[in-house]
Amino acid sequence: MTAGAPADSNPLCGRSPVAFRDGPFENLKVPLAWTAAVVAVVAMAGAALLLVSDRTTPDGGSSYGAARGAAASVTGPVSGVFAAPVRWVGAVTDYIGGYFFAVSENRRLRAEVAELEPWRDQAIALKNVNARYEAMLGLRTEPAVPMVTARAISDARGPFNRAKLVDVGASKGVRIGNPVINEHGLIGRVTGVTGGVSRMVLLTDVASRTPVLVDRTDARALLTGDGSDNPRLEFVRGAGSVQAGDRILSSGDGGGLPRGIPIGVAAKGIDGSWRVKLFSDRGAIDYVRVLLFQDFGQLIDPNALNAPPLAGLTTAPPPNAEQAGAIGDAAARRQAAAEAQAARARAAAAVAATPPATTPAAPQARPVQTRPAQPRPAAEAPSAATSPQPTPAQAPEGVT
Amino acid sequence: MRRPVAVRVVGPLQWIVYPALAAIAATIIFATPVQLFGLMLPEPVFPMVLAFAWPLIRPSMTAPAVLFGLGLFLDLFWNGPLGLWALCLMGVYVVILLSRNLLAGHEGVIRFAWYMACTLAAFLVAYVIVAVRAGNPPAILALIGQILPTLILYPIADWMLERFDDGDIRFR
Secondary structure (H helix, E strand, C coil), rough: CCCCCCCCCCCCCCCHHHHHHCCCCCCCCCCCCHHHHHHHHHHHHHHHHHHCCCCCCCCCCCHHHHHHHHHHHHHHHHHHHHHHHHHHHHHHHHHHHHHHHHHHHHHHHHHHHHHHHHHHHHHHHHHHHHHHHHHCCCCCCCCCCCCEEEEEEEECCCCCEEEEEECCCHHHHCCCCEEEEECCCEEEEEECCCCCCCCECCCCCCCEEEEEEECCCCCEEECCCCCCCCCEEEEECCCCCCCCCCCCEEEHHCCCCCCCCCEEEEEEECCCCCCEEEHHHHCCCCCEEECCCCCCCHCCCCHHHHCCCCHHHCCCCCCCCCCCCCHHHHHHHHHHHHHHHHHHHHHHHHHHHCCCCCCCCCCCCCCCCCCCCCCCCCCCCCCCCCCCCCCCCCCCCCCC | CCCCCCCCCHHHHHHHHHHHHHHHHHHHEEECCCCCCCCCCCCCCHHHHHHHHHEEEEEECCCHHHHHHHHHHHHHHHHCCCCCCHHHHHHHHHHHHHHHHHHHHCHHHHHHHHHHHHHEEEHHHHHHHHHHHHCCCCCCCCHHHHHHHHHHHHHHHHHHHHHHHCHHHHCC
């Protein structure tokens, strides 16, 4: 059969590949293992190329963020369906465990409540005092960070990746870099976002680096994940600044995380390094909260920064009649006080210019007082020798 | 008179597509964030079984392509470096494919030893790649925690070899 032969002349197959087989390559036989090896080698080359070209972007995402987002969008709902039976089994084990350990857990909870009640009272008192101090000192405190509640639908627990998929995405305001917490403490940060699903990298991931501080000494350190359950504390500043049992909090350095989020407790690892027992491991990480905190830039109103200077002066409303009267009254008082002060200064200068004969050494004329009057207690009576003229603030009613 | 024997054709659908889908489903199920009696589910590399069994069952152009896709799926699903598991799984496939003649006829411990050696080599390559990329070596205990469940999967590979090796009558 030739290439120009009718296609239906071959009863087995009437398409062109048969004609090709009967061509000049008719006797060419390639072992199947060779073709498989060629495909495998090409695939290996492709994998190596992907591996080299996959980089982390400055915002913490991936250079293949679109592909990862598409995969997360597909596997997220599928994970929810496939994982349903596993969740049911987990709920059954929780129910059985709760049934058999209810008494011991009740005792433990009672002891915990009794221990925490004094702390609660102290916290309320300290919160009150702290709020007064902040108001008195005019401290600029950080605003409350809005949060979004989410459910973890998938989990990577291997040595090379520690990550989770959560069922909230950009539609709820989640962005790359948002911190994620549960009821015990910090879990990780969002590194990929789609419309309805987000991926977060845990503190234990081998690529995770988190700036932290030691609560007792305020020493800074870097929390470095290594794929185990207890990440390492590295670059601890200060000798002896960490002890076993110290609370580790987020330091907020770099602006990626709010300061003061509880992370865990310091402990010595079996390899001699400082590690952190994470608070978030005290329970299952199923329901989490995503802090819609991007960085410190969100604390600044860009419109206020871009407004022209002194713009507020041109927009003040005109005073009403009562305010205008009060303003005129205050201006008249200030003018009268200034004139009286000037007259007193002139009199003092005249006295200094004509010294009496009985005075061997005339005191040097004091310069005109230009300092503003120091605030005095309201109960203190003004001295006639030192301040004959009342200041506007101290002038009695009816004096003009 | 001979009784008619039903001809059973074991095509790529049976020994490539269905096992690949099963591996994907198992990976997704075992990624469920749930604790059973206080313990998290293990996270074995299910496609490792296929990377070992497929070249022994029969050389094919489809199998390495599907295996490459499975590796990319693992990387995307676990948020690993793209190409990491694709490279490691393809490495296992190529090694077994080249050693096919050596492995022919062996069973039991010898075959498991090969499976264990290939698994350890794949994890070693992955460990080195991740350590170099992150500038931070992963924990050994966590590594063992993933290697052991993967090794436990060997009976599945053995079953696949018994079930599909030379199972297609067209290749006899």
